[in-house]
Amino acid sequence: MSSEQKITLYRGPAGGWGALSSVKDALLHHGIPVKGARTLLSANQPEGFDCPGCAWPDRNPHSTFEFCENGAKAVAAEATARRATPEFFARHTVTELAAQSDFWLEEQGRLTHPLRYDAASDRYVPIGWDEAFALIARHLNALADPDQAIFYTSGRTSNEAAFLYQLFVRQFGTNNFPDCSNMCHEPSGVAMRAQLGTGKGTVTLADFEQADAIFIFGQNPGTNHPRMLGELRAAHRRGARIVSFNPLRERGLERFADPQDKRQMATLGSSPISTHYFQLRVGGDLAAVTAMAKHVLEVHRERGGVLDEAFIAEHTTGFEALAAQLAATPWRVLEEESGLSEGQLRAAGEVYCKAERVIACWGMGITQHKHAVATIEAIVNLLLLRGNIGRPGAGPCPVRGHSNVQGDRTMGIWESPPPALLDRLEAVYGFAPPRAPGVDTVGAIHHMLAGRGRVFIGMGGNFAAATPDTPLAWKALRQCALTVHVATKLNRSHVVHGREALLLPCLGRTEVDLQAGGPQGVTVEDSMSMVHISQGINPPASPHLLSEPAIVARMAAATLGARSRVPWGWLVEDYARIRDEIEKVFPDFHDFNQRVAVPGGFRLRNTASERVWATPSGRAQFAAHALPLPTPAHRARAQNPARQVFTLLSMRSHDQYNTTIYGLNDRYRGVHGQRQVVFIHAEDLRALGLRAGELVDIHALWDEDGGHERCVRGFRLVAYDIARGNLAAYYPETNPLVPLSAVADGAGTPTCKSIPVLLLPHRAAGGAASRVGA
Structure with missing residues (x-):
């Protein structure tokens, strides 16, 4: 092992001086010490930009700075002084680039020009924007069937770009919208829509101030959502119980030193996070949550007063089936499948029984399992048993990753769109949207492998690196006639290309987006349904960059031509016009431009948080699941x-x-x-x-x-x-x-x-x- 490669036991807390040092190193590494500091101070602020990192909401839009190590790294990486210019691509064949690591590719810096793959030289070469859009239009319009095109979306795409994208693609004639939701929180939406009538979490940051207990399943906030640690630290300090279920000991779930706490930093102190930590086996969460629910029912039978019987009677259905399933499940099986003892499982259940207000959080440690939907339904069951949905300090909290992954789905990036959305698009725009479901992410790979997917267009992201079964995913992309990637920096997907390929460089979240109507802001929706505006402050990395909305609009205009009555070019002159269009399609966005102008933005309605259940029965639904064996x-x-x-x-x-x-x-x-x-x-x-x-x-x-x-x-x-x-x-x-x-x-x-x-x-x-x- 070289001196640079080492394994050392980390004994410090999450955050602290190590986080500050890491941010300093990131800024210096990217050559932006002065500009980087100014840029960081504008993150998540009025008149500033939304952090391009995670979707955790902002505590106070008027604060000067909310520190987040990984958000700072994301900002530094986007604001880097490094550039991947046409001269860089002239020096390297794509075969040479493909042999490099993902880290090396990222390190080359910002893309500066639109590029076309030239098979004769095995290099990316410059191409004009008009020529690039004409090439895309030629390929799309030559397809025998619109379903031969696949339109992928990253969760960093803004609401404005996502809305235009789904409108363009549905006018083109397909619902082939694989997106990053398919690879992360799709099970959360599936489970909660069936049980609660909404696929979104019901809590806000204010609920974290009132919760008596917070249960964390399959999540590592210290790395994936560092700002969440501030909420957990505050909850722990006021006496809330924090119960973590994770197969690994994660430092961010144990102790945290807030870099903004001057006293803590000066004394090298830290704050505990979890009051209870259960290291269950991988995939054992369903058994653990089932055991907790079983304990709740047994304790209620023994002493009463544990179930919220009035809430169950008035607001739910299916309780009897769940109670029968829990009674029939032996403790021995729950121990074996969870990897925890009956005593540990009952201890977790007892915390739940004694807490008046409970939040349940989860991440991809729950969603990326075969029985993910059943596990999330079990978590919702647990909350319903004591009425912990639709009241302050309580509710489900799926913690999503990408900064606008939730907003993209709200805007219609969905391979299985609800009929109401399609009806509204038809009414507003006068075309008949396709009704057949499209392909999701895994389905898109199968689609391309079978020769039915001929054109792949990626709105951000890194499809080749993010998807499973890498050799097959790469084979699928290489079988395409055309692959197109809208991106800020070089990544693996750009060197795993179709017979023809385009790289279309776009503005980043930190950069000024200047259109005919002046500097523009875009909007995003965080994990708690808050919609707010984001305005970049840095000059663009290159004068040749276009914004994502502009790229989508020009691609649509080139492809659809006279077939579309949408004024694509006019819309991107002023993004307020796009928001007016969003308002026409989505009633929850009424007065969009006025409400988003308020610092911090506005929260979309969540019916389940009001105890209004948009389910077929009009009630919240308990879901009974026997443990799925064998796995x-x-x-x-x-x-x-x-x-x-x-x-x-x-x-x-x-x-x-x-x-x-x-x-x-x-x-x-x-x-x-x-x-x-x-x-x-x-x-x-x-x-x-x-x-x-x-x-x-x-x-x-x-x-x-x-x-x-x-x-x-x-x-x-x-x-x-x-x-x-x-x-x-x-x-x-x-x-x-x-x-x-x-x-x-x-x-x-x-x-x-x-x-x-x-x-x-x-x-x-x-x-x-x-x-x-x-």
């Missing part, structure tokens, strides 16, 4: 009785946001200078006869693929505090292990958090097994 892990163990089968979950490092790699360190987990590591319990290491530091290959076990091998090689073993029988490693490095057929029941989300695997000795290039000491 893929059970089957893998049964088929490999003589071998140690582990369950692998993929996750981010601390120097990462989704597929964007900011650096090669994972400070809180003690990993430095490397990413190909696999975390394992020390007792499991000993049982295997292996040592920390050795290299292994990870082989996926899947019984539905006819013997197709999935393997990633050369991963270094790291002893870590993780539930036994489980492993953790970073994505996208482990995406090749996730089969296309491994998706959440009823939602189609890849099951990246629960893949049965074997660890085998690493085979070097010559075929001999290698051993590397710690």
Whole structure:
């Protein structure tokens, strides 16, 4: 192991001086020390821009600065002084670029010109914007069927761009709208729409000030949503119970030092976060939540007063079926499937019983499992039992990732649009929108592999790196006649291209967007349904950049021509005009321009938070689920009785946001200078006869693929505090292990958090097994 590559135990809190040092290093690394400080102070402020990082809401739009380490890294990466110019692409063939790491590609800086792939030279070469849009229009209009085109959307796309995008694509004639929701919180929407009549969480930041208990499932806020730690810290200080369920010990769920707390920083102090921490096995959340609900019913039978019987009678249906299912589920099975003892499960249930107001939060540690929908329904069941929905200090809180992933879905980026949306588009714009469902993300890969997807257009994101079953996903993209990516920086998807390819560089969230009507702002919707405006302050990275709304509008005008009566060019002269159009289609956006002008914006109506249930029965729905057995892990163990089968979950490092790699360190987990590591319990290491530091290959076990091998090689073993029988490693490095057929029941989300695997000795290039000491 080189001096730069090391594993060291991290003993400090999340945040603190380490976070400040990391931000300083990021600003200096990108060559923006002065501009970077000014830029950071404008994040999440009136007259400023929305952070391009996570979707956690802003506490106070009038504060001078709300610190977030990973948000600062995202801002620094976008405001970098580095540029990927045509001269850069002239020096490198695409084959050469494809051999580089994801981190290296990101490091080349901002794209400055629209580019076209030239097959003869194997290089990206400059192309004019008009020529680029004409090329897109030529390919789209040559398709035999509009469904041969696929239109992907990243969660960083603004409301204005997303609205124009869905309007263009539906006028073109398809609902093929795979998006990042399909890979993260799709199960949350599926479950909550069925039970509550809304796919969105019901809580606001004000509810965190009143909650008596906050339950956190499958989430690591210290890395993925650092600003959430401030809410948890404040809740803990006023006596709220914070109960965390996670297979790994995560520093951000244990202790936090607020970089804005001068006293804490001066004394090197920190604040505890979780009052209870349960290290369940990977995928054990459904059993754990079921056990808590079972405990609630048993305690109610013994002493009464635990269930909110009036709420259940007035507002819900299905309670009797749930009660019968819970009574029939043995504690022994709940212990075995959760990996926790009956005593631990009852202790968690008792916290819930004693709390008057409860919030339940969850992240992708819940949603990226085969039984994700059932697990979220179990969480909602638990809340309904005591009336913890639709009152202050209580409710479900799915914590989403991308800054506008929720807003994009609100704007109609959805492969299965509700008929009411299509009816409204037809009424307002006078065309007949397609009614057949389109393809989601996994469906898009199948679509391209089968030759039915001929053109792929990506509105941001990094489809090639984010998707599962990497070899098949890359094969699918390469079979396309045309791939188009709207982006700010180079990434893996740009070197996994179709026969023809375009890179269309766009403005970032931090940059001034100057249109004919003057500087423009775009809007986003956070995880708690707050809609606010974002206005960049930095000069554009290049004079050749277009905004996302402008790119969509010009693509639509070039493709649809006289077939569309939408005044595309006129709309992008002033984005207030786009917001007027949004208001025509979505009633909840009435007086859009007036309401979004207020500092902090406005909150969209959430019917479930008002105890108005937009379900077929008009009531909230309990959902009864027997534990789904056997699971893929059970089957893998049964088929490999003589071998140690582990369950692998993929996750981010601390120097990462989704597929964007900011650096090669994972400070809180003690990993430095490397990413190909696999975390394992020390007792499991000993049982295997292996040592920390050795290299292994990870082989996926899947019984539905006819013997197709999935393997990633050369991963270094790291002893870590993780539930036994489980492993953790970073994505996208482990995406090749996730089969296309491994998706959440009823939602189609890849099951990246629960893949049965074997660890085998690493085979070097010559075929001999290698051993590397710690």
